[in-house]
Amino acid sequence: MTILEIELCGIKMRNPTMLAAGILGSTASSLNWAGRSGAGAVVTKSFGIEPNKGYSNPTTVEVMGGIINAVGLSNPGVNNFKLELEKLDKSVPAIASVYGANQYEFSDIVSKIENLVDAIELNVSCPHAMGGCGSAIGQDPNLTADIVRTVKKNVKIPVIVKLTPNVTDIVEIAQYAEDAGADALTLINSMGPGMKIDIETGIPILKNRVGGLSGPAIKPIAIRCVFDVFESVDIPIIGVGGIRDYKDVLEFLYAGAQCVQIGTSIMYEGMDIFTNINNGLRRFMDKKGYGSVDEIVGIAH
Amino acid sequence: MNIPRIVKIKQIINESPTVKTFIFDWDVKDEIPGQFMMVWNFNNEKPMSISYIDPVKNEIGISIRNIGKFTKQIHNLCEGDKLGLRGPYGRGFHIAGSKILVVGGGIGMAPIIAFSDKASGMGIEVHIISAATTHNELLFNDRIEKSDAKLLTCTDDGTSGFCGFGTDLAEKTLSEIDYDMVICCGPEVMMKKLFDIVEKFKIPAQFSMERYMKCGMGLCGQCCVDNVGWRICVEGPVFWTDELRMINEFGQYRRDSSGVKHNIP
Numbered sequence: 001m002t003i004l005e006i007e008l009c010g011i012k013m014r015n016p017t018m019l020a021a022g023i024l025g026s027t028a029s030s031l032n033w034a035g036r037s038g039a040g041a042v043v044t045k046s047f048g049i050e051p052n053k054g055y056s057n058p059t060t061v062e063v064m065g066g067i068i069n070a071v072g073l074s075n076p077g078v079n080n081f082k083l084e085l086e087k088l089d090k091s092v093p094a095i096a097s098v099y100g101a102n103q104y105e106f107s108d109i110v111s112k113i114e115n116l117v118d119a120i121e122l123n124v125s126c127p128h129a130m131g132g133c134g135s136a137i138g139q140d141p142n143l144t145a146d147i148v149r150t151v152k153k154n155v156k157i158p159v160i161v162k163l164t165p166n167v168t169d170i171v172e173i174a175q176y177a178e179d180a181g182a183d184a185l186t187l188i189n190s191m192g193p194g195m196k197i198d199i200e201t202g203i204p205i206l207k208n209r210v211g212g213l214s215g216p217a218i219k220p221i222a223i224r225c226v227f228d229v230f231e232s233v234d235i236p237i238i239g240v241g242g243i244r245d246y247k248d249v250l251e252f253l254y255a256g257a258q259c260v261q262i263g264t265s266i267m268y269e270g271m272d273i274f275t276n277i278n279n280g281l282r283r284f285m286d287k288k289g290y291g292s293v294d295e296i297v298g299i300a301h
Numbered sequence: 302m303n304i305p306r307i308v309k310i311k312q313i314i315n316e317s318p319t320v321k322t323f324i325f326d327w328d329v330k331d332e333i334p335g336q337f338m339m340v341w342n343f344n345n346e347k348p349m350s351i352s353y354i355d356p357v358k359n360e361i362g363i364s365i366r367n368i369g370k371f372t373k374q375i376h377n378l379c380e381g382d383k384l385g386l387r388g389p390y391g392r393g394f395h396i397a398g399s400k401i402l403v404v405g406g407g408i409g410m411a412p413i414i415a416f417s418d419k420a421s422g423m424g425i426e427v428h429i430i431s432a433a434t435t436h437n438e439l440l441f442n443d444r445i446e447k448s449d450a451k452l453l454t455c456t457d458d459g460t461s462g463f464c465g466f467g468t469d470l471a472e473k474t475l476s477e478i479d480y481d482m483v484i485c486c487g488p489e490v491m492m493k494k495l496f497d498i499v500e501k502f503k504i505p506a507q508f509s510m511e512r513y514m515k516c517g518m519g520l521c522g523q524c525c526v527d528n529v530g531w532r533i534c535v536e537g538p539v540f541w542t543d544e545l546r547m548i549n550e551f552g553q554y555r556r557d558s559s560g561v562k563h564n565i566p
């Protein structure tokens with residue numbers, strides 16, 4: 001009998017799949033729905049101090065192998081988001097994804113919601129954030145470390161750092177985050193940014209012109225990031241980028257991820273994706289004689 | 302793929318002092334009344350109900366009320382100008398029963414007329430309650446007259462038909478005539494009132510909801526509704542009464558582009 005349960009930083013999950021940040025997840029209702037649909041844990045949409053309208057439409061457009069998006073971290077701000085977190089049904093662990101411009105903003109937000117979630121994911125990796133947020137931080141190892149250190153000082157629950165692949169050496173940033181006290185790493189946020197131009201008019205389709213690339217197209221890069229970082233850090237890794245079926249999940253686990261997040265492929269597969277992936281995983285592992293997810297983490301090394 | 306297709310405006314129809322219909326050549330496949338298109342004017346992109354589907358001429362149309370910056374920009378366009386369209390999106394109206402009451406308020410008539418044309422074309426007996434502020438804002442009267450559907454008009458100022466709320470006329474009609482089903486699209490306050498009425502009469506009904514929308518492809522979560530979490534752009538915009546019972550924000554509040562809640566109305 002294969003067991004899909006895992007434990008991440010002391011948090012028990014019934015299976016290794018999570019809803020990724022920013023795909024649904026702006027409300028308790030949609031997070032609870034993902035939980036009911038089979039996700040092992042849910043991550044919220046990233047939120048900041050103040051309400052943020054994000055960019056105007058078009059904010060998303062499909063490309064070969066995925067989409068590019070510049071939603072622009074729209075969110076109702078921490079005080080409104082707190083009311084949503086209070087309505088979580090707690091059927092599965094919930095992780096709050098937060099963003100800010102500096103360590104003070106991060107600490108301020110996190111201290112307001114720490115008691116309502118099981119862990120924090122620091123978004124220092126959004127490729128289309130405004131005002132010095134997102135990857136402006138995550139591309140700098142020192143800025144990243146400062147924020148991790150400050151947040152860690154202020155909270156008791158696990159702190160996960162979500163990194164951008166849009167750097168020369170993701171391993172260096174990962175090590176800085178680990179040294180600063182990160183409890184786990186999420187790899188990777190969307191790539192690029194990329195652009196799509198309409199050929200009739202010559203106009204870039206996204207209002208922000210550029211946006212982060214996500215979906216199956218980025219999976220090989222995400223796998224490589226997980227593989228490389230696994231070799232050089234000791235904290236757990238959450239793999240994300242382009243997962244569409246259980247085979248993709250296996251690749252991430254083999255590369256060294258302890259669990260995974262799923263985002264863009266909900267567009268292709270709907271909310272059944274979690275259950276379908278978990279069924280596929282269970283069947284595959286049964287056939288191969290694997291008893292638990294932990295047995296296969298990192299076997300590509 | 303979820304990419305805007307650039308189309309020329311083939312025809313513009315002035316429906317009322319504030320509403321225009323824009324017709325496009327479109328390879329009609331399985332477009333269903335109640336579904337919507339994401340309309341890109343090379344500046345912004347918004348969801349618009351399909352108001353016209355002609356699978357023979359291969360045309361679709363959308364009807365737009367001039368109420369803000371985006372809709373004004375589109376109203377200023379001429380025949381031959383271009384727009385980007387992607388879709389159709391969402392779950393449209395289900396056609397069932399042999400006698401249907403459809404209720405449309407204001408620009409909510411857009412998906413209603415597409416439904417009525419299709420259902421009455423199939424031989425279903427359709428009665429339409431078309432509600433507007435005043436007589437020259439009543440939409441699609443000519444199309445309804447050309448079809449087999451029966452029109453009951455209703456205006457706030459009494460300049461045409463029943464004087465008062467569309468919901469009052471609907472309640473009166475429902476108490477006099479038996480229908481298999483009710484279809485409705487209009488301001489949410491009106492839909493909530495009608496929802497309570499059809500619950501009382503125990504008639505199955507479908508309502509088309511609207512929420513702030515960004516991606517239209519089921520990812521961003523902007524249009525998710527409480528408490529079920531469903532996406533207006535995928536699971537909606539059309540919901541049956543038994544589903545609406547679980548959408549407890551219906552008639553109560555809606556979220557803006559940042560996700561902050563605002564009470565209705």
Ligand SMILES: Cc1cc2nc3c(=O)[nH]c(=O)nc-3n(C[C@H](O)[C@H](O)[C@H](O)COP(=O)(O)O)c2cc1C
Pocket residue numbers: 020021022023045046060067069071073097123126162188189190213214215216218240241242243261262263264265520521
């Ligand atoms: C529409 C959209 C919104 C996103 N919003 C966020 C966000 O708010 N915070 C974040 O950390 N990542 C965000 N992401 C990135 C995803 O969480 C994920 O890292 C990325 O899309 C790769 O995974 P995928 O290919 O499974 O989508 C977003 C992605 C998409 C497509």
